Amino acid sequence: MRTQVSDLRLREAARADAPDIAEIEKLCFSSPWSLEAILYELDGNESARYIVRAEGRRVVAYAGLRVVLNEGHITNLAVHPDFRGRGIGAAVLKELIERTRRDDGLTDFTLEVRASNAVASRLYASAGFRAEGRRRGYYTEPLEDAIIMWLHTV
Ligand SMILES: CC(C)(COP(=O)(O)OP(=O)(O)OC[C@H]1O[C@@H](n2cnc3c(N)ncnc32)[C@H](O)[C@@H]1OP(=O)(O)O)[C@@H](O)C(=O)NCCC(=O)NCCS
Structure with missing residues (x-):
C-alpha cells in the first residue's frame, strides 16, 4: 500500500x-521551461500562481497556473523523479x-x-478533471495531440 505524505510542506x-x-x-520535459521563463512566472507575471513542495530548502515538486478571469489555466505540474508515487x-x-x-475566486480550471x-x-x-477536447499536434518532440481537461467547481 502506498503511504500518504503526512507533512506536506x-x-x-x-x-x-x-x-x-x-x-x-x-x-521531466523534452521542451523544459528555461530559468528565465520560470523567474518571470515567479517574479514578473502578476497572473501566475505557483505552489511548491519543499524538502528542507530543496523544492521537489511544483504546480503553477495563470489566472484568466475566473479560470485557472494550469501551466505546470511536475514532481522530481526521486519523489514520485x-x-x-x-x-x-x-x-x-x-x-x-x-484567494482569487477561481471557479474553473483547465x-x-x-x-x-x-x-x-x-x-x-x-482530482475531478474531465476530458472535454483535443488539440491535434499540440506537442512536439515527439509530435502528439493534447487532451484538454476541465474541472468545474460550481
Ligand atoms: C504526473 C506526476 C506529476 C505525478 O506525480 P506523483 O507525485 O508521482 O503522483 P501521486 O503520487 O500524487 O499520484 C497521484 C495519482 O497519479 C496517478 N499515478 C501516479 N503514479 C502512477 C503510476 N506510476 N502509474 C499509474 N498512475 C499513477 C494515480 O492516479 C495516482 O492516484 P492514486 O495514488 O490514488 O492511484 C509525475 O509523474 C511527473 O512529474 N511526471 C512528469 C511531468 C508530467 O508529466 N507532468 C504533467 C504534465 S501535464
Missing part, C-alpha cells in the same frame, strides 16, 4: 525556488486549486496533457 513559490524548478523541468503531485495540485479558489501521459491523466481524473 506546501507553500507559495519564491524567486529563490526558480533554479530547483528549472532543474526538475529539465528532468507518494501523493506529492496530487497534493501540490490540490493545494494550488484550493488556494486560488479561496489544462492540456499529452494523450500518452496516462499517469498525469489519472492524477487529473482523480
Whole structure:
C-alpha cells in the first residue's frame, strides 16, 4: 500500500525556488521551461500562481497556473523523479486549486496533457478533471495531440 505524505510542506513559490524548478523541468520535459521563463512566472507575471513542495530548502515538486478571469489555466505540474508515487503531485495540485479558489475566486480550471501521459491523466481524473477536447499536434518532440481537461467547481 502506498503511504500518504503526512507533512506536506506546501507553500507559495519564491524567486529563490526558480533554479530547483528549472532543474526538475529539465528532468521531466523534452521542451523544459528555461530559468528565465520560470523567474518571470515567479517574479514578473502578476497572473501566475505557483505552489511548491519543499524538502528542507530543496523544492521537489511544483504546480503553477495563470489566472484568466475566473479560470485557472494550469501551466505546470511536475514532481522530481526521486519523489514520485507518494501523493506529492496530487497534493501540490490540490493545494494550488484550493488556494486560488479561496484567494482569487477561481471557479474553473483547465489544462492540456499529452494523450500518452496516462499517469498525469489519472492524477487529473482523480482530482475531478474531465476530458472535454483535443488539440491535434499540440506537442512536439515527439509530435502528439493534447487532451484538454476541465474541472468545474460550481
Ligand atoms: C504526473 C506526476 C506529476 C505525478 O506525480 P506523483 O507525485 O508521482 O503522483 P501521486 O503520487 O500524487 O499520484 C497521484 C495519482 O497519479 C496517478 N499515478 C501516479 N503514479 C502512477 C503510476 N506510476 N502509474 C499509474 N498512475 C499513477 C494515480 O492516479 C495516482 O492516484 P492514486 O495514488 O490514488 O492511484 C509525475 O509523474 C511527473 O512529474 N511526471 C512528469 C511531468 C508530467 O508529466 N507532468 C504533467 C504534465 S501535464
